[in-house]
Amino acid sequence: MALGQAVPLKPAVTAATHLGTGLALTGCVIALINRLTVPRLHPSPAVLEPVTVCVPARDEADKLPDLIADLRAQVGVPRLRVLILDDGSSDGTAERARAAAGDDPRITVLRSEEPPPPGWTGKAAACARLAVHAGVTDALPGALTGAHTPDPTARIDAGRERPDSTTGELIASVARERLHPPVGDPADTPSGERRNSLADSRRGFPSAPSVVVFLDADVRLAPQAIAAAVAELRRSGAAMVAPWPWQRSGSPAEALVQPLLCWSWASNLPVPLADRSLRPSAVVSNGQFLVFDVPAYRGIGGHASVAGSPTEDLDIARALRRAGSFTRMVAAGRLASTRMYRGATELDTGYTRWLWSAYGGSPTAAAAIGVAAGTAYWIPPAAAVLGRGRLRGIGTLGYAAAVAGRLLARRLETGTALRAADVGSALAHPVSVAAYQLLVLRSHRARRRGSVRWKGRPAVTTRS
Numbered sequence: 001m002a003l004g005q006a007v008p009l010k011p012a013v014t015a016a017t018h019l020g021t022g023l024a025l026t027g028c029v030i031a032l033i034n035r036l037t038v039p040r041l042h043p044s045p046a047v048l049e050p051v052t053v054c055v056p057a058r059d060e061a062d063k064l065p066d067l068i069a070d071l072r073a074q075v076g077v078p079r080l081r082v083l084i085l086d087d088g089s090s091d092g093t094a095e096r097a098r099a100a101a102g103d104d105p106r107i108t109v110l111r112s113e114e115p116p117p118p119g120w121t122g123k124a125a126a127c128a129r130l131a132v133h134a135g136v137t138d139a140l141p142g143a144l145t146g147a148h149t150p151d152p153t154a155r156i157d158a159g160r161e162r163p164d165s166t167t168g169e170l171i172a173s174v175a176r177e178r179l180h181p182p183v184g185d186p187a188d189t190p191s192g193e194r195r196n197s198l199a200d201s202r203r204g205f206p207s208a209p210s211v212v213v214f215l216d217a218d219v220r221l222a223p224q225a226i227a228a229a230v231a232e233l234r235r236s237g238a239a240m241v242a243p244w245p246w247q248r249s250g251s252p253a254e255a256l257v258q259p260l261l262c263w264s265w266a267s268n269l270p271v272p273l274a275d276r277s278l279r280p281s282a283v284v285s286n287g288q289f290l291v292f293d294v295p296a297y298r299g300i301g302g303h304a305s306v307a308g309s310p311t312e313d314l315d316i317a318r319a320l321r322r323a324g325s326f327t328r329m330v331a332a333g334r335l336a337s338t339r340m341y342r343g344a345t346e347l348d349t350g351y352t353r354w355l356w357s358a359y360g361g362s363p364t365a366a367a368a369i370g371v372a373a374g375t376a377y378w379i380p381p382a383a384a385v386l387g388r389g390r391l392r393g394i395g396t397l398g399y400a401a402a403v404a405g406r407l408l409a410r411r412l413e414t415g416t417a418l419r420a421a422d423v424g425s426a427l428a429h430p431v432s433v434a435a436y437q438l439l440v441l442r443s444h445r446a447r448r449r450g451s452v453r454w455k456g457r458p459a460v461t462t463r464s
Contacts, residue, residue, distance in 0.1 A: 021398030044231035056126035076227030239296030239325035243332030287313030
């Protein structure tokens with residue numbers, strides 16, 4: 001070859017196609033292993049220990065009543081208590097929640113106008129407040145004085161140590177805040193009890209819970225879901241169980257992106273093997289539905305340990321593992337489902353809020369993962385369409401492996417037969433990966449500009 005002559009393109013394309021197909025096949029094999037081995041959440045006998053379900057809700061008036069109806073229909077949990085915190089909503093969330101709860105004495109609806117303390121995300125702060133009201137964590141006098149707030153980025157890197165902090169300013173705000181009574185009656189709740197203070201909200205429940213469950217407002221539950229999740233926590237001996245709900249879609253944008261949530265871990269991590277490990281980097285979690293052993297949750301400081309994390313579900317599991325406790329993920333699609341975002345705009349805003357924190361928050365790492373994903377899921381289908389002979393065959397194999405991996409992950413997630421929409425979404429996998437990469441780019445750009453927001457608030461409050 002003469003000096004300066006261009007390197008022939010065909011060998012490079014052939015090598016890239018072989019590499020991409022190998023990566024896609026590897027992902028498909030891991031997805032098959034998970035499809036066959038990841039445990040599922042099944043209905044169980046009644047659990048007799050006290051269980052408190054905590055639901056943080058901000059501007060969830062259209063979703064929360066359905067969850068409350070599901071919680072009222074739960075069976076097999078005779079000592080169930082439900083706490084719902086309207087976290088400064090502007091859409092009448094508390095009023096809708098109280099109407100849905102009716103006169104059910106197990107359900108208490110609280111409202112707070114307190115913003116998150118500096119260095120906290122809104123969700124972590126709301127969950128921490130709920131834990132105090134539930135009696136899961138204590139407002140000790142020492143926590144009310146002189147504590148510093150956590151670093152907003154301290155929990156993003158799995159390799160860092162948990163910050164040395166207490167619940168500090170957050171607990172102080174819980175202790176001082178006045179919980180608003182329901183609209184229409186200045187003194188009484190539908191159950192006839194005044195709920196104006198921390199002490200009042202805990203009165204009437206002499207037994208502190210031994211299990212605490214955190215649910216997002218958009219989750220839907222089968223009647224056996226809570227009992228099954230608590231039974232799995234005790235059967236497994238784990239400190240935390242994360243039942244993975246079926247991620248439902250209601251728009252083309254959701255159908256394109258949402259299945260990637262399950263596929264991302266199902267095609268990359270043999271979950272049963274990872275759950276036998278205490279490695280923080282090997283956790284799989286989902287903050288939509290989390291079940292904790294109370295002593296273990298209290299032992300790491302509860303949500304104060306992940307105060308500033310945009311992915312508090314992953315980081316609280318990592319905190320437990322660093323403390324020597326096991327965590328476990330189970331497929332719960334038959335008993336729990338959710339529609340996480342509604343439409344393209346909400347999906348874009350939701351992912352922009354946190355995707356920048358993936359891969360340790362490093363743009364370089366995100367770019368490297370993007371290159372690997374493009375190699376595995378763009379080059380083989382391009383070769384299948386544009387290539388000839390053996391190159392086309394190798395590309396077709398890689399594309400088929402990617403589609404098969406998507407379908408295996410979807411079958412694992414839902415626990416039901418595949419639908420036509422599932423197949424169509426899987427066939428569009430190269431487009432899904434492109435959409436994901438665009439969301440990653442937008443999230444990092446928003447992070448650099450300081451414009452990451454969620455539901456009218458900065459994603460993490462800053463110190464003044």
